[in-house]
Amino acid sequence: MSTPADAAQNLAQTKDQTALTSVEAAVLASNPNDASRGQPTAAAPSASELASTKITLLGALKHFPDFPIPGVKFIDILPLFQDPVIHETLLRALELQVLEFGEQAKPDVIVGLDARGFLFGPSLALRLGASFVPVRKKGKMPGPCVTAAYEKEYGTDFFQMQEGAVKPGQKVLVVDDIIATGGSAAAAGSLVKQLGGELIGYLFILEIPVLNGRSKLGGAQTVTLLETNE
Numbered sequence: 001m002s003t004p005a006d007a008a009q010n011l012a013q014t015k016d017q018t019a020l021t022s023v024e025a026a027v028l029a030s031n032p033n034d035a036s037r038g039q040p041t042a043a044a045p046s047a048s049e050l051a052s053t054k055i056t057l058l059g060a061l062k063h064f065p066d067f068p069i070p071g072v073k074f075i076d077i078l079p080l081f082q083d084p085v086i087h088e089t090l091l092r093a094l095e096l097q098v099l100e101f102g103e104q105a106k107p108d109v110i111v112g113l114d115a116r117g118f119l120f121g122p123s124l125a126l127r128l129g130a131s132f133v134p135v136r137k138k139g140k141m142p143g144p145c146v147t148a149a150y151e152k153e154y155g156t157d158f159f160q161m162q163e164g165a166v167k168p169g170q171k172v173l174v175v176d177d178i179i180a181t182g183g184s185a186a187a188a189g190s191l192v193k194q195l196g197g198e199l200i201g202y203l204f205i206l207e208i209p210v211l212n213g214r215s216k217l218g219g220a221q222t223v224t225l226l227e228t229n230e
């Protein structure tokens with residue numbers, strides 16, 4: 001089976017590198033095999049490559065009006081994972097965002113939100129040499145849990161984390177696919193704090209700025225790769 005690393009190697013071997021697209025260049029600038037903790041794995045793509053990469057990622061998103069309820073403009077991020085080159089590019093871009101936080105804010109733990117935060121949280125944690133810990137919807141995990149109620153763009157729910165999953169004083173970065181109204185992320189942040197974790201911030205693939213979700217995050221460092229109000 002062909003892996004993203006194979007895809008990058010094949011590109012390097014078969015293409016004249018001056019003719020690479022920006023997405024391909026971003027993939028070649030990454031080194032999927034190097035999971036050494038916090039070390040930039042290769043030269044970062046230039047600002048213009050990153051801008052072009054973001055346009056590519058935005059272009060892969062799909063839009064569904066009135067899903068799951070009337071009035072919601074649903075943005076589907078799943079296509080980002082269908083193409084291994086785009087998937088690799090996404091992970092590298094997220095990794096670079098975290099490395100930009102600097103040494104003092106290097107996360108010990110990546111906390112990913114049920115369910116779409118599970119699509120990339122573990123891969124990102126592995127690249128950063130960090131643990132991965134899930135926040136799950138209520139009733140899914142065994143043993144003692146801490147619980148927080150929250151409201152999101154299209155409903156209300158309860159999130160849980162297992163006691164002891166984050167150790168007191170560990171630096172925690174909360175990651176998810178989308179910040180809309182910010183209710184889900186804020187609840188996850190409150191659970192991290194209940195467990196004694198040091199919340200260093202939030203990282204999202206996509207922000208919907210018109211819904212002003214950041215206002216619920218108490219001024220914590222919040223980084224989003226892409227944004228759209230469409």
Ligand SMILES: O=P(O)(O)OC[C@H]1O[C@H](OP(=O)(O)OP(=O)(O)O)[C@H](O)[C@@H]1O
Nearest residue numbers: 114115116152153179180181182183184
């Ligand atoms: O900023 P908010 O308004 O809180 O909305 C954002 C949340 O909504 C979506 O999850 P959803 O609860 O639909 O669950 P899923 O990942 O299981 O589809 C999305 O993946 C975020 O977690």
Ligand SMILES: Nc1ncnc2[nH]cnc12
Nearest residue numbers: 073074075076153178180
């Ligand atoms: N508009 C939206 N599209 C996709 N996921 C979401 N989660 C909350 N709001 C969303």
